[in-house]
Amino acid sequence: MHISTNPWVWIAFFFTLSVYTFLWKDNFLYKIAEHVTVGVGMGFWIVLWWDQTVVGQFWIPLSTNFGTNFHLIVPAIMGLMMVTRIIPKYAWMSRYALGFTIGAGAGFALPRVIQGGILQQLYATLLPIDFSSTGLGYNLIIIIGVLSSLIYFFFSKEHKGVFGGIANIGIWFLMVGFGATFGYTVMARLSLFIGRVLFVLGDFFGMQLF
Amino acid sequence: MNFWKKLEQLDRRIIYVIITLAVILPFFFRLGLPISISPEVKSIYDYIENLSPTDVVFISGDYDPQVDAELTPMLEALVRHCFKKNVKVIAANVYNPQGVGLVEPRLKKLAREYKKVYGVDYVFLGWKYGGTLLIMRMGEDFQGAWEVDYYNTRLEDLPLTSRIQDYDDIALVVSLTGSGAYISWIYYAYVQYGQKLAAGITAVMAADSYPYLQAGQIIGLLGGLRGAAEYEQLIGHPSLGSAGMEAQSWAHIAIIVFIILGNIGYFKIKKK
Numbered sequence: 001m002h003i004s005t006n007p008w009v010w011i012a013f014f015f016t017l018s019v020y021t022f023l024w025k026d027n028f029l030y031k032i033a034e035h036v037t038v039g040v041g042m043g044f045w046i047v048l049w050w051d052q053t054v055v056g057q058f059w060i061p062l063s064t065n066f067g068t069n070f071h072l073i074v075p076a077i078m079g080l081m082m083v084t085r086i087i088p089k090y091a092w093m094s095r096y097a098l099g100f101t102i103g104a105g106a107g108f109a110l111p112r113v114i115q116g117g118i119l120q121q122l123y124a125t126l127l128p129i130d131f132s133s134t135g136l137g138y139n140l141i142i143i144i145g146v147l148s149s150l151i152y153f154f155f156s157k158e159h160k161g162v163f164g165g166i167a168n169i170g171i172w173f174l175m176v177g178f179g180a181t182f183g184y185t186v187m188a189r190l191s192l193f194i195g196r197v198l199f200v201l202g203d204f205f206g207m208q209l210f
Numbered sequence: 211m212n213f214w215k216k217l218e219q220l221d222r223r224i225i226y227v228i229i230t231l232a233v234i235l236p237f238f239f240r241l242g243l244p245i246s247i248s249p250e251v252k253s254i255y256d257y258i259e260n261l262s263p264t265d266v267v268f269i270s271g272d273y274d275p276q277v278d279a280e281l282t283p284m285l286e287a288l289v290r291h292c293f294k295k296n297v298k299v300i301a302a303n304v305y306n307p308q309g310v311g312l313v314e315p316r317l318k319k320l321a322r323e324y325k326k327v328y329g330v331d332y333v334f335l336g337w338k339y340g341g342t343l344l345i346m347r348m349g350e351d352f353q354g355a356w357e358v359d360y361y362n363t364r365l366e367d368l369p370l371t372s373r374i375q376d377y378d379d380i381a382l383v384v385s386l387t388g389s390g391a392y393i394s395w396i397y398y399a400y401v402q403y404g405q406k407l408a409a410g411i412t413a414v415m416a417a418d419s420y421p422y423l424q425a426g427q428i429i430g431l432l433g434g435l436r437g438a439a440e441y442e443q444l445i446g447h448p449s450l451g452s453a454g455m456e457a458q459s460w461a462h463i464a465i466i467v468f469i470i471l472g473n474i475g476y477f478k479i480k481k482k
Binding site for chain 1: 226233234237240257276277279280304307308337339342343344393396397398400401402412413414416417418419422424425426427433434435436448449450452453454457458461462465468
C-alpha cells in the first residue's frame, strides 16, 4: 500500500468521502461538495461555450476572413435576439429566433426519427416465427409482447373480455420490462459506487487491484 | 418484538454498511466468479476482430465524469482491442465536452503502451459545437466538419485523417454515452448514411436499448460495467471492469437477500 502524494487525488478523495457522508445525514461537508460540483460544472460550461462557440465559431472566422464568413452575423444576431427574453419590453424578438431553432430542429429530426424510431422498429417486429434450436420461438414472444403492450395502451375500447385479456398480457410484458430496467438501474448505481471504491483503493491507497 | 418486526424497523444505515462491505471485501478476498459473455458484446468484438489494419474505428466519448466508472473501462477495452489488431482509432467527444478530459489521457496512455504514433495510428479530435449537425456533416465532408484535431493540427496534415472523406471511410462508430446520444447516432448516421454503429452505455439505459439492437440499428451493445468486463475477458486483458465485477456480484447477492427477506417479512407481518 502506498498512499498517493498527488494533491489532486487528495482533493478527489476528500470530495468522495464528503459526498458519501450524506448517507449518514445531510451535513456541511456534503453541502460543500454539492455546491463545488454545481459551481465547477457551470463555470466549465460557460467558459467552454464562450471559447468554442462565440470565439471559435464566430469571432475568429469573422476577424480573420470577413469576406467569406460575413453570413455568421445572421446566427449571431439571432443569438442576441434569444437574450432579449431578459428584457420584457423586447422579449417578443426572442420568438423569431426560437421559431427558427424549433423549425430547423424539427425539420432535421422528423424524417429521421420516423424512419429510425418508428418504421425500422416496426419492420423489426415483422419476424418469421422460428421454433428451431436457434430460434426457440423468441420472435413469437417479441410479436406477442409488442401487440399486447400496444393493446394495453389503446384506451378507446374498454379493457374487457378477450381485449382485456390481451391487455393483461401486455401488463405482464411491461412489468418484465420495468423489472429489467430497475435491475439494470441497481447495477448502474453500484457500478458508480464501485468506481469510487476503485479510486479510493487504487489511486489513493495505491493498491494493486488487477 | 419478533425478528420480522425488528427487520422492518432496521436502520437504513445498517443496509448501507452491509452493501459497502459487500463491495469492498471482494477486492481483498477474491473468489474468482466467472464472467459469461453475452452475444451483444461478442458481436462488437467479432466485428473489430475481423477488421483489417487499414480500417478505422471512430469512438465518440459522449460522456462526463458522473458515468466515468462505467464507460471508461469500455473505452480502454475497445481502444486496446483496436491497437492490438492495428486498427486505426479516431476518438472524439461529439456530444459532451466534459468527456475530453476523460478520453484524451486514456488514449495517450494506451498509445504509449502499444507504441502507436499520433496522426498515423490514432487521432483525437476533442469536442466541437454541433452535435447532430456535426454527425450529419461528417457524412458529407469529414474534414470540413472537424477542420482541426484537438491540438489544432489541420486534418489534411495528419496521415490518418487526410484519407477520411465521409462515413464510407469509417468501418465502425462506437458511441460511449450516459445519455441518449447513441440514439442520435442511429437517427443521423445510421438512418441517413447507413453507418455501422455500436453503443457502449450505462446500465441504467441498457434495457431501453435492446429494441435498437434487435432491429439491427446497432451491431452490438456494451451495457454498464458488466459489458466492459465481458469485453476485457474477450480481449484477454482483465482491467477496471473485471476488477469491479466480483464486487458487483456480491452486492447483487446482498440486495437479492434483502428483497427476499423484506418480502417474507411483509407477508408474515400482514398475516398477523
